[in-house]
Amino acid sequence: MANPGIADNQFLETELNVSAKRxxxxxxxxFMVMAGLLILPVLIILTTLLVKGSSIISFxxxxxxxxxxxxxxxxxxxxxxxxxxxxxxxxxSVPVGVAAAVYLSEYAPDNWFTRAINLAIIxxxxxxxxxxxxxxxxxFVIFFGFGTSILAASMTLAVMTLPVVIVATRESLQAxxxxxxxxxxxxxxxxxxxxxxxxxxxxVSGILTGVILEVSRTTGxxxxxxxxxxxxFIPVLPESVFDQTMALSLHLFVVxxxxxxxxxxxxxxxxxxxxxxxxxxxxxSIALRMHLRGxxxx
Amino acid sequence: MSQAPLQRTGNLxxxxxxxxxxxxxxxxxxxxxxxxxxxxxxxxxxxxxxxxEGLGFLLEDFSFKEFFLSQWWEPTDDDEPTYxxxxxxxxxxxxxxxxxxxxxxxxxxxxxxxxEFATGKTREFLKILIELLAAVPSVxxxxxxxxxxxxxxxxxxxxxxxxxxLNAGIILGLMAAPIMTSISEDALKAVPDRYREAAEALGGTxxxxxxxxxxxxxxxxLLGGVLLGVGRGFGExxxxxxxxxxxxxxxxxxxxxVRALTATIAxxxxxxxxxxxxxxxxxxxxxxLFSITFIINxxxxxxxxxxxxx
Numbered sequence: 048m049a050n051p052g053i054a055d056n057q058f059l060e061t062e063l064n065v066s067a068k069r070x071x072x073x074x075x076x077x078f079m080v081m082a083g084l085l086i087l088p089v090l091i092i093l094t095t096l097l098v099k100g101s102s103i104i105s106f107x108x109x110x111x112x113x114x115x116x117x118x119x120x121x122x123x124x125x126x127x128x129x130x131x132x133x134x135x136x137x138x139x140s141v142p143v144g145v146a147a148a149v150y151l152s153e154y155a156p157d158n159w160f161t162r163a164i165n166l167a168i169i170x171x172x173x174x175x176x177x178x179x180x181x182x183x184x185x186x187f188v189i190f191f192g193f194g195t196s197i198l199a200a201s202m203t204l205a206v207m208t209l210p211v212v213i214v215a216t217r218e219s220l221q222a223x224x225x226x227x228x229x230x231x232x233x234x235x236x237x238x239x240x241x242x243x244x245x246x247x248x249x250x251v252s253g254i255l256t257g258v259i260l261e262v263s264r265t266t267g268x269x270x271x272x273x274x275x276x277x278x279x280f281i282p283v284l285p286e287s288v289f290d291q292t293m294a295l296s297l298h299l300f301v302v303x304x305x306x307x308x309x310x311x312x313x314x315x316x317x318x319x320x321x322x323x324x325x326x327x328x329x330x331x332s333i334a335l336r337m338h339l340r341g342x343x344x345x
Numbered sequence: 346m347s348q349a350p351l352q353r354t355g356n357l358x359x360x361x362x363x364x365x366x367x368x369x370x371x372x373x374x375x376x377x378x379x380x381x382x383x384x385x386x387x388x389x390x391x392x393x394x395x396x397x398e399g400l401g402f403l404l405e406d407f408s409f410k411e412f413f414l415s416q417w418w419e420p421t422d423d424d425e426p427t428y429x430x431x432x433x434x435x436x437x438x439x440x441x442x443x444x445x446x447x448x449x450x451x452x453x454x455x456x457x458x459x460x461e462f463a464t465g466k467t468r469e470f471l472k473i474l475i476e477l478l479a480a481v482p483s484v485x486x487x488x489x490x491x492x493x494x495x496x497x498x499x500x501x502x503x504x505x506x507x508x509x510x511l512n513a514g515i516i517l518g519l520m521a522a523p524i525m526t527s528i529s530e531d532a533l534k535a536v537p538d539r540y541r542e543a544a545e546a547l548g549g550t551x552x553x554x555x556x557x558x559x560x561x562x563x564x565x566x567l568l569g570g571v572l573l574g575v576g577r578g579f580g581e582x583x584x585x586x587x588x589x590x591x592x593x594x595x596x597x598x599x600x601x602x603v604r605a606l607t608a609t610i611a612x613x614x615x616x617x618x619x620x621x622x623x624x625x626x627x628x629x630x631x632x633x634l635f636s637i638t639f640i641i642n643x644x645x646x647x648x649x650x651x652x653x654x655x
Contacts, residue, residue, distance in 0.1 A: 267482025
């Protein structure tokens with residue numbers, strides 16, 4: 048050997064190295080399997096829904112009313128009801144949520160009061176959905192006198208999903224570089240002009256991501272609307288926000304637990320439609336987010 | 346070089362002038378402030394409205410001993426209605442407990458794999474999949490418990506009823522796992538890379554780095570994630586209503602049907618007359634649920650923020 052100071056086996060692995068490597072591989076595989084096991088059952092479930100539910104889905108299923116005590120026919124009133132509920136909830140929660148995020152991102156000083164607001168947002172997101180339902184009954188149905196109506200149900204949904212909008216919007220507002228705002232202020236713009244012309248236009252797609260996510264969340268919620276405005280079965284379609292309505296999520300609960308002699312494919316079909324809507328909107332939100340990340344200029 | 350003093354030319358507006366823009370700015374400032382405090386108003390509002398509706402019961406029929414220590418929930422008994430939620434608490438706790446046994450190892454393992462082992466496309470793919478899992482609505486999970494898990498449990502364990510703690514626990518575990526995975530992954534991501542580099546420079550393998558350095562550093566964030574999962578489990582309604590069997594029982598084994606606090610409200614509120622003791626008792630359960638989840642969320646937030654500061 049040319050280098051007498053270095054032993055032959057200097058760069059060979061010791062037994063300790065080998066066993067450490069083996070442990071690492073072991074854990075890598077263990078965790079990979081765990082991640083796989085987390086995802087696998089859900090894929091199986093989705094496949095089952097698809098296999099058992101797709102046979103019933105047709106144009107008629109989507110666009111006719113339930114018949115024969117909800118054991119036959121379609122889901123149109125429930126589908127339309129969900130669109131009503133989600134739409135009205137959005138009209139209420141998006142302006143309030145975006146404004147709240149603007150306050151938190153653009154105006155709020157860093158003090159105990161702002162921390163209290165943030166804490167309230169976190170807690171609002173963690174309130175059980177059935178407690179939101181109780182709140183909806185106490186506040187909107189009884190106190191404000193909306194009765195069991197789309198308005199009361201949508202307001203309950205809006206309260207429930209408000210944190211989603213606030214958090215997503217605040218994040219995309221804070222992603223706008225401070226230099227943009229400073230440049231605008233230096234032109235003599237007021238704070239609101241800066242927000243209106245610079246901050247909001249630069250974060251509108253990020254806000255949209257949050258809104259789509261909210262739509263998806265709202266679509267699937269059942270407990271908050273059960274007592275505030277959604278009904279098991281209503282023969283007529285809703286005409287105003289003061290009517291009651293059917294809803295897709297509640298309809299799934301009803302046909303799978305409350306109605307006797309339902310053909311097996313029917314609840315699978317309802318579940319498939321519901322989960323497809325939710326997952327499609329979520330995927331859209333994710334796709335939009337990734338697209339934005341790809342083309343960000345700063 | 347001397348500079349000529351700036352000269353005002355033309356009719357520049359006085360900068361102190363309160364024009365329309367100034368007033369609009371002020372109005373908007375108040376409007377966004379009002380929206381900004383909406384979360385606080387709503388949290389207080391929820392507590393107030395739920396309490397007000399339950400107040401009659403709290404003042405008259407409520408007895409602390411009966412409410413928390415009796416296992417007899419018989420609000421519709423004509424002679425002597427009893428309002429004991431012990432069995433309901435036991436139901437919620439047993440289902441949540443089993444759910445955590447399922448969710449904690451899997452979500453921690455997945456989070457470690459995603460944050461520390463997986464790279465590039467695999468990581469992105471897994472993250473998206475986990476996010477989609479978190480989006481599955483709870484009523485769909487309940488339906489899965491009812492129509493897929495139920496016959497499966499009857500077949501495998503040879504028990505008469507498949508709607509029980511085991512069913513609801515697994516369902517709830519699968520529901521909570523994606524959220525816990527993303528929170529745990531955030532916690533692991535928050536550990537600075539220099540910790541890992543230092544440990545690697547000492548010759549540690551990837552696993553040694555994770556085990557000895559990353560996990561201890563992320564400890565609080567991981568604990569916060571688990572707590573949020575527990576909070577979710579306590580508050581979950583539809584899935585628990587559909588998969589537990591909804592029978593009042595002090596649970597003895599995982600094959601017993603139980604009934605949860607949330608599910609009781611969901612199942613009975615529609616059948617009670619507004620203002621009746623039964624109706625008010627359900628709102629009292631609501632106050633209890635709200636308080637429990639509030640404390641859990643608050644603790645989780647304090648723990649998570651504790652590490653951010655240090």
